[in-house]
Amino acid sequence: MTAQTTDLALEVRRFLEAEVLPLEPIFLKHGFKAVLPELERVRQKVKEKGWWLPPLQKPLGMGLGLGVFARLSEELGRSPLGHYVFNTQAPDIGNMEVLLKHGTPEQKARFLEPLAKGEVRSSFGMTEPGYPGSNPVWMNTRAVLEGDQWVINGHKWYTTGFEGSSFCIVMCITDPEQPNPYARASQIIVPTDAPGFQQVRKISVMGEEGEDWMSHSEIRLENVRVPQENLLGARGKGFAIAQERLGPGRIHHCMRWIGIAQRSLELMCAYAARRELAPGKPLGSRQAIQHLIAESQAEIHAARLMVLDAAEKVEQKGAEGARVEISLIKFFVAGVLQRVLDRAIQVHGGLGMSDDLPLSFFYRHERAARIYDGADEVHKTVVARALLKDYGLDISL
Structure with a gap:
């Protein structure tokens, strides 16, 4: 830097x-x-x-x-x-x-420009309740081209920020007979006020429904019709576009998690320095607390360097060329985040459990870090298989 x-x-x-x-x-x-x-x-x-x-x-x-x-x-x-x-x-x-x-130029003028100006918000519909998120090529939402319109039917959930958004980019199967499963899906831009596009509910997560951008929705598309030109990118390239998006997106997420972990560590240190167990005996004078602080600092520092290294490789080789590095940081940094947050709450005791500090909010909302954008187990498998391939063991995904 x-x-x-x-x-x-x-x-x-x-x-x-x-x-x-x-x-x-x-x-x-x-x-x-x-x-x-x-x-x-x-x-x-x-x-x-x-x-x-x-x-x-x-x-x-x-x-x-x-x-x-x-x-x-x-x-x-x-x-x-x-x-x-x-x-x-x-x-x-x-x-x-x-x-x-x-x-396309028309899509950029209609959808990108107001989004970039902050005039509207958007959402992204990929995950489905009936199919595992760890297998993104397996989904049931279908889009059929009838004349010059796509007719979309499907069921999604965990569509972040759907409430209040003006459009949703929906991942759907457009070529179900395509032999290559990675070429069956496309991405289509769907205005959220299109007839047949409905919010079933906001999903309560860890006891909270959330509001507006900070919410997750279950949605249905029933004979939703949009113009053919709302296809985003080439037909059958939905999975490839999603992978392009997820590479840099995982860098963004991981550094955001490090920011959360760093602030949690700072709150932990400040509290340990001022909270007294007895007159003249601050909490931070206890070796057990010192070890929690030291372990957190070490893990955050390692995580930060790993992510910056992965970001450099993405810039040099693209997301596919940095696939292993991206998977490494995804599960490693998510784990660091969980451990640091847990330590910070433990040090704060009852105060850490309350909403007087942001720690409990982070703990509730960021437990999902080990699940979304690929569960820990999926990314560990990607890394292990890449390493084993160098030793002659080629395991197809």
Whole structure:
């Protein structure tokens, strides 16, 4: 990381501490919509500073490379609201990157431009309740071309941010007879107000339904019709586009998790230094607490270096060329996040369990880190099979 990158990261951290962290108590108590007006004000400040959409090319964003944005993503991840104020929240940032690379000029004008300006939000429909997310080529949602329209029928869930979104990029089978299972699916842009497109429910996750962008929905598409030109990219390339999206997306997620872990460590240290077990005997004077702090620092540092290395390889070789590195960081950093959060809550005791701090929010919402974008077990298998192949054992997936 250059000195310029470090300076930018520190400046962004100070900005978030001044503008966003004070909103967290209101958010934790009353929900996302309660702070949305203030977040829009902060978003405007981000635009004025020239920080809007760091990873997207100019003039839409700052045009930062993946490695530089990875460092910035850590800072944004320190708050549950950080990425939103920079317009780099999932799934919008992934949708923007895909539209930028694969969208037609008409699709970019209609869908990408308002999304990049922060005027609308979007969602992404891939996971289905009846099929394992670990096998993304196996799904039941179908799109049939009738004349100049796609007719879509299907059932999705864990569609993040569907509530309040203006369109959803839907993964669906368009060529069921294609011998190559990786060439059966396509991605189609579907306006959320299209007839037959309905939200079944918001899914309660760890006791919370969430609101607006911070929610997950179960959705159904019943004879939903969209124009043929809403096909995103080439027909049958849905899986390939999804893999393109997930490579950089996993870098983003991992650095966000490191930001959460780093803030959790800082909260842990501050509490251990001031909390007294008895007069003149702070919690941090106990060796057991010191070990939790040291282990957390070591794991965070290792995770950060691993992710920055993976980001460099993605920039050099593309997502497919860095497949093993991406899988390594996905399960390793998710594990570090879980362990550091658990230690931080343990050190804080009852305070850590309360919503007076963001630790319990992070713990509830980030347990999914070991599941989404590929469960730990899937990524460990990818790594092990790649290593074993060098020793003559070729196991087909």
